[in-house]
Amino acid sequence: MRTILKFSLRAAVILVVVAAVVGFWKREEISRLLAVSTLFSEEKIVANFSHMDSAFLSQELDRGTGPVSDLPQGDPMDLPGSFDTWLSERAVTALVVMKDGKIRHESYHKGTGDEDRRISWSVAKSFLSALMGVIVEQGAIASLDDPVEIYAPSLIGGAYEGATVRNVLNMASGVTFDEDYLDQSSDINKMGRVLALGRSMDGFAADLEARFTSPGAQWQYVSIDTHVIGMVIRGATGRSIHDLMEEYIVDPMGFEAAPYYLTDGYGVAFVLGGLNLRTRDYARFGQMFLQKGLWGDRQIVPARWVTASTRPSAPTAAGEVQYGYQWWIPSDAPEGEYFARGIYGQYIYIDEARGVVIAANGADRGFREDGAHDQNLAMFRTLAASLE
Known part of the structure; x- marks a missing residue:
């Protein structure tokens, strides 16, 4: 015993x-x-969204040694009477409004400041689309109608085999992917745990096996499609997204502060939602797109890519929101109105006809409520119209 x-x-x-x-x-x-489990909690969400590098693996992009590009100040704009109510209801943390290249309104809320580098969430998808335009122009990708596995061979045998580069740009891969943030067993939350545990995002994408339809047949928002775009770019160039984004976007545009990407455990950028910037740098990027890819005397993104990527091309349902190459277009949009959009209230809104760019960040825990996005779009349109 x-x-x-x-x-x-x-x-x-x-x-x-x-x-x-x-x-x-x-x-x-x-x-x-543990950080993931409380990332969106009411008492932590605002601080978390300005300090994502304290919760996840991350890597800064080198902004270069050049001067910060100028964002001149214009006259303060008159704000609509519903503005303060909108700020409160949609939990806006930062807002920059530009007209004809000048800042007409800039404000920060809920204890945030102008130096905070805020999480983009899916606004990052539009940045990756811009980089794709540069790579296509250089000829590293022969055709948008090439199958993705030509550039990312690890996708052979999985759900993405046979989908084209255009299909994934359009969110029309046909790959089954549950995007329900409220379901802990959904694919999007499984992906979040892959990121938090430092596992491989490439492996996660390659392991997907199911399709709900054939590639190109139907639009359905599938965030992992954007990771596949990143795999294609890396495979076509033999370089990391960090290096490419530094060279072609961040350095020549003169961002204020070094951005950073969240990464997986292999140093691969979380391109579908892990870019972190100051709000003025989101506005810079939007202004560059409004100017057809031109910044100063340098063509950052090819003008024809700006036009192609921000015009409806995805097989969306009639009367519903429209989609280009990782950019959104309202169902009733006039020519040249489009936006980048991320969960919890992240936006870059562009109205080409009025010369208006609006960059907004938020910590809106009600972003999925009926009417929340419509309320944001209505405010952006009201602000743009008031500047005419």
């Missing part, structure tokens, strides 16, 4: 030691998982 007790005690001590070692070894992963 005494021998059994000694053995049991020894085994218990060993288990405690092993658990302690494993806990120490995995402490960063455990910490990131």
